[in-house]
Amino acid sequence: MAMTRIRRDPPPTPSQMEQHSCFNCQMRNRTEWCVLPQVALSQLDDSKRVNTFSSGHVIYHQGDPVRGIYCIESGTVAIRKTDVHGNSILLRLAHAGQTIGYRDFFGGEVFAASAETLTPTTLCHVDRDSLRNLLSHNPELGLKFLSHIAKDLDTAEDAILQHTSLSVRTRLAHLLLTLKDRYAGVNARGEIVISLPINRQDIAALLGTRPETIARTIHALESDSVVSFSGRQVLVPDLSTLLNEIESN
Amino acid sequence: MAMTRIRRDPPPTPSQMEQHSCFNCQMRNRTEWCVLPQVALSQLDDSKRVNTFSSGHVIYHQGDPVRGIYCIESGTVAIRKTDVHGNSILLRLAHAGQTIGYRDFFGGEVFAASAETLTPTTLCHVDRDSLRNLLSHNPELGLKFLSHIAKDLDTAEDAILQHTSLSVRTRLAHLLLTLKDRYAGVNARGEIVISLPINRQDIAALLGTRPETIARTIHALESDSVVSFSGRQVLVPDLSTLLNEIESN
DNA sequence: CGGGGGTTTGAGTCCGTTCAAAATACGTGG
């Protein structure tokens, strides 16, 4: 629901680079850290390291030892998982204000997936020891992460159900509706336009299918006048038509 | 690896019913509660309610408000998720020593899936308020749940990857190997025998496919002398042959 | 002995895959 304004991550300017402080972080209220009191926030501010990466950079690799977690200040990140045979899927996208790597931090020794920037991205890295320290002195932080991960798990299990019971066409419609919330704007004629953050290959990886199938499915949706693709711009002339897609099947 | 002894959940006898105490609970060391000190354990013991259900009983329904969580003392429980169209899958099996409903407790207001007993089952119910109380006074408990849920999430994401990249045949082989750890024994000839805790329909629901496909796949595996089914008894003449199944494809 | 659920088998269909080639977009250096 809601939302037709375009929300784009602005590239960090040098002046912004200087003032990366947790205290005036625009994203803080969206993150787990919002439960921290001033003292703890100052600890966090001292221990975090800010990094800016260009598009296509791998933040961590599946199998790497977990050295801490990352908080996205701006940009979009893809979380990928690969199995022993080399099959790989895109598990999810992570956006500004989200923390990545925290499931791996709590769950085990090594990262269970890889993280890769899709746009220029600024991240704050919080190392193991600092995080452990913060957690032991601020129990609410752990509960905050707990609540978040529980929702992620629900999302993941929904994805399992979707994969087994819905067609690629329906799943693509679902994806477009999800992306709309974050990447949609309106054109001159007042129609919804989604600026996709990912290419066709990644759409395929996200839906657990092949690029060829995505191309064909896009073509089919266009034939039925549900949406109209032009590169990474998706025109949605009528939202209810798109919503109908997820009703059936 | 390891383990060829049959582990079966004994039906609770009346005498056992009387002495359900968290202090001498056989399962406690396998659960999250093992981090609790004596005082907290006594609180838990006072507030928990013990229940025994026969096979096929629904413990909670998807959509029900979360009134607490359940700790399985003995028995096997199936966690099912259904979507708006009525499609349903079996997300996972839960066994003695595992706590169910805790993800829902932390994640939201209502259960995201249903839980149903597959065998006669004894559970301890811990209500919302007691759990909240325990959590706020024992931060380690939250971290324990956090670690557990993080591993569950990893498992769920593995399942997504498996569903999209592996054939039903390979997934069935994976399932058999998983069930072996808990439900396998050896016959007179020293061969591995798995006593399946679920029927074909549920195997299908667990793999995200149809019963017909399971029947055909079982037939195919038997034709290739990988395993031999007889009702819910699965004979594995040679483990390495079964292991080969998951190598390829 | 006769239900009745679960399981198996069969035949036909369809969705998505695979492999291959063409078309398009993209970036880089001349």
Next chain:
DNA sequence: CCACGTATTTTGAACGGACTCAAACCCCCG
């Protein structure tokens, strides 16, 4: 700014795994 090489996307044709629908079968239980 254009030309080139490369990567991505699209299209085509053929194949195949899993699904659907339907019927037969089986086994457990009353």
